[in-house]
Amino acid sequence: MTDKRKILVAVVALALVGWVVRVTFFPPDENAKIETVIRFAAAAFAEKSSKAVGEFLTRDFSIHNAADRDAALDYLKMFFFKVRDLDVTIKYLKHEVDKLPASATEARVLVVAVITGVVDGQKFQAFSGQGVDTAILSMRKENDRWLVSSARALDTSDPEKAFEQIGK
Numbered sequence: 001m002t003d004k005r006k007i008l009v010a011v012v013a014l015a016l017v018g019w020v021v022r023v024t025f026f027p028p029d030e031n032a033k034i035e036t037v038i039r040f041a042a043a044a045f046a047e048k049s050s051k052a053v054g055e056f057l058t059r060d061f062s063i064h065n066a067a068d069r070d071a072a073l074d075y076l077k078m079f080f081f082k083v084r085d086l087d088v089t090i091k092y093l094k095h096e097v098d099k100l101p102a103s104a105t106e107a108r109v110l111v112v113a114v115i116t117g118v119v120d121g122q123k124f125q126a127f128s129g130q131g132v133d134t135a136i137l138s139m140r141k142e143n144d145r146w147l148v149s150s151a152r153a154l155d156t157s158d159p160e161k162a163f164e165q166i167g168k
Contacts, residue, residue: 030100030146034107034139035093037146042088042113048080057148058140064152086117091132107139107146110154 037056044052050073061069080086092112100107112134116125126133133153140149 030102030104030107030141031095031098034095034100034109034146037139037148038093038109038111038137039090041148042090045076045115046086046088048083048086050076050080058142061148062150064150083117083119087115089114089116105141106149109137109139111135111137 041053041056044056053076054069054073057069057072059069061072063072066072067075090111090113092110094110096108096110097104112132114126114132116123118124135154136152137148138150138152139146141147
């Protein structure tokens, strides 16, 4: 084996050992796992993949007072067909509970995102018309994996006011 290959193998092995040690001694907390799911779902949305977005939703997913899972995914397919240059930037994430225990099976997260794109030659920023879209996402752990079980759009992007709207 050449010296370069030995060095490469050593670096890969060291990185793998480091990752195993990190995961074993410092496992990601539930809040971090939820944030990862939300960011991956946002990336799937930006890639215009309703199938990939659907993988982050529970079977009984619903949009508050608007649509069930199938209707939401059908809408996304139509929307993705029309939109160009779609981008999603998550500006803010706030967990209702600052540190979820490992035994948690449900959670709610405030998400403030800027969604931009072009539809019919017109640029848009946010569906809400307020420059950003704000929603409360209800999350549920199924088979040790966090998924979005419902979404509720809010009429504020102010994090302090947003959780006040949960009970309404």
